[in-house]
Amino acid sequence: MALTRPTLTRRRVRALAAVAVALAVLTGAIVWFAGSEDRALDGACDGVLPVGEVRTVLGEDAALDVTNRTEGAFGDKAAKSGGRTAKSGGKRANNLSVRCRIAAEGTGHIAVTIAGSPRPRAEYGYGELYAVVPASHTLPVPLGNGWSGLFATDTARLGDAEDGTATTAVLLDCARRGDSLLITVETALRGATTLDDPAVRPDFVRTATATAEAANDHWGCGARLGAPVRTVGLPVNEDEYEPLLGAKGTCAAVPTASRSAVSTARETARDRAPRESCVLGTRDGSPLYRLEAYYGPYAEDARSQYTRDYDYENVTPAEKPAGRLGQSAYWAGATCPRGAESALYLIRAADADGETRRRPDLAYERAALAAFAAASATHHGCAAPSLPKG
16 A cells, blocks of 8 residues: 655644754854863963863863953063953062963862962962962872972871862973962863872872973973973872981981980972972871971962961061070071072971970071971082071
8 A cells, every 4th residue: 555645734843843853943042152262271360271181180071160260460461351460579470360260060170370470469468379288187299290289188198088189389490580370280180080099189280280381381380391291209208207217318428416316308300390398207107397498479478477477476487587486386498590589498396386485406407497498409509508597
């Protein structure tokens, strides 16, 4: 029996036409939204975000939510969103501040901060000048490979809640005397991702170094760049101490002390890191002193914080190259090449509680600070440090 084609009434024609129009509109909307996401990614962080790296880390097919804020200027170049060069104490300052965050539902997020240095003096004492790098429970490790940078976590223990979260900082020392760009990237990945896997860790670094390369060109920084980071160590945990006498990194040359029972150390390599830490402890690793070295923006930020937190003191690291901070710490300073912020070195006792100290070994504290500061300054090409008196 032959099949007959049903007759299309006017009502059916109109219905089919409406469906066709709706499908066309929907298809156009999908294309527009996809294009909108691509445009948002291309413009994120003033256009220096490495889109390919971000998609690789968060997933090629993941739907991404992009937030972005850019303001200020670096050197003589304003951000695309506008801005003007600031002045700081009679010299040029850089008020460039760039932030963007890319999130993928179910996967994680990447948050990028770019800041010009030095900052305007008006910003001092009102909070952190630069993005924070976690360093309370672990010691950040250098990126190496020719980069001045850090790899940091709140924890480096397998299976902890923050196991898939890490912060990478890259400092670009620009060709313009005294200017620099600090790029800080927090990467948080959910699921089975673990920093304990050495093959995974470079994924957390790649976005930061690629952003640094693009920022270097975009703002005419002219810094010396490093090589691709194919391996990076884990931040040092609190139980990863060793004999101080065998220290070869940030604690090298720091003396032991029988009176204070200092005999162990937690340390990292130096390798051009813009921030260094050395924790001195007792035989069982219990911390007694923490030594810190700050360079570039980190030295500037530390001085700003001490101005705010210790404004009751007669003098702080913001006013003098060396001295004693109340009863809790000593500091030293060193002049560094090419007009960079003077380096800042600190030693703080772990048992310091405000102004209360029991039998402090002040001579050892000054000796430890002197050894630490001298070794660090030499590594970074800075002058011999100015040291605190007795």
